[in-house]
Amino acid sequence: MAYQFNWSIFGHKNQLKFLQNIVNSGNLANTYLFYGSRGLGKKYTVNYFVQSIFCQDDKIRPCQKCHHCRLVKKNTFLDLYRLGKQGQSLSADELRYFLHKLSLSNVSGDRKIAIICGGENINLFAANALLKTLEEPPRQTTIILISDDINSLPATVISRCQLIKFKSLNTNDMEKWLKHFDFSEQEKETIINLSFGKPGRALKLMEDKLEKFKQSCDFIIKLLSGSTFYYMQTIDKWFDVLKKEYPNFKVYELGDLTKEYLDLFELFLRDLLWIKLDRPITNVLYVDQLKRIAPQFTKDDLLNNLLSLNEMRQKLKYNVSPQLLWENLFLNVK
Numbered sequence: 001m002a003y004q005f006n007w008s009i010f011g012h013k014n015q016l017k018f019l020q021n022i023v024n025s026g027n028l029a030n031t032y033l034f035y036g037s038r039g040l041g042k043k044y045t046v047n048y049f050v051q052s053i054f055c056q057d058d059k060i061r062p063c064q065k066c067h068h069c070r071l072v073k074k075n076t077f078l079d080l081y082r083l084g085k086q087g088q089s090l091s092a093d094e095l096r097y098f099l100h101k102l103s104l105s106n107v108s109g110d111r112k113i114a115i116i117c118g119g120e121n122i123n124l125f126a127a128n129a130l131l132k133t134l135e136e137p138p139r140q141t142t143i144i145l146i147s148d149d150i151n152s153l154p155a156t157v158i159s160r161c162q163l164i165k166f167k168s169l170n171t172n173d174m175e176k177w178l179k180h181f182d183f184s185e186q187e188k189e190t191i192i193n194l195s196f197g198k199p200g201r202a203l204k205l206m207e208d209k210l211e212k213f214k215q216s217c218d219f220i221i222k223l224l225s226g227s228t229f230y231y232m233q234t235i236d237k238w239f240d241v242l243k244k245e246y247p248n249f250k251v252y253e254l255g256d257l258t259k260e261y262l263d264l265f266e267l268f269l270r271d272l273l274w275i276k277l278d279r280p281i282t283n284v285l286y287v288d289q290l291k292r293i294a295p296q297f298t299k300d301d302l303l304n305n306l307l308s309l310n311e312m313r314q315k316l317k318y319n320v321s322p323q324l325l326w327e328n329l330f331l332n333v334k
């Protein structure tokens, strides 16, 4: 039986074909491991895959209309088990309890499927519990692991799984996907440049129509175009506000709050350097502003600062005052 598939997923062509063949054949392995960096759409794809397996329609999978489709969507389908959230770690107890429950539960249909997210953060004890289940899987059960970082999973677990690797989308696929969103061409180009083929990252940028991103960019531009005095004053005010807002925060926690700006600062320094070297920049949305302030900086200064930024990131980890760090950062640039 060959179904029609209406998975609204861009890119990952081979992976989709592979999974859809499984749905067609009904031949499921005991364990799959979906892996690849965060934001590529692994979980999103798993949802379509699982829904298509449970769907009862003869032609289209998933039909989104049948009883099973609706239950899966509401996450109340009896044969579907889920554990964990992406990016959050799983404790050994949580995992053990989940696997125990899974082994005892009955199957109401043909098979049960368990989706385990965040498997990369499990410790040795949890890994052992998982390995035991993978070695002797409960009857009629398929386990799907989703991992952002396969390198942190024990080799013994990986070797038991059928691997499905997710890679970054190419620019072409990103462009096709972004056609469905209401953004200017320049905005789209910036989103593509900044999301590195990861739809999840692009969605994060787009969730507020780039509002937060633009605000942060304006702030950095202001910092870079103002005088040293203005800069120092702003940094001072900025940290005053942070300290008031988070009175109990430790130094490194304030540092965490400014990390995002550090990334953006790096982006601006790199784009400024690229303008001087006549290379295409990343943040095309700000090309005019960047060109306007570029003459204030020398190539050497920009390059040296980019090199020292990494060092600064390291220092943030070791409790160096983030305010001091920002001050030094700027004194070096100017």
Ligand SMILES: [Zn+2]
Residues within 6 Å of the ligand: 054, 055, 056, 057, 062, 063, 064, 065, 066, 067, 068, 069
């Ligand atoms: Zn259905």
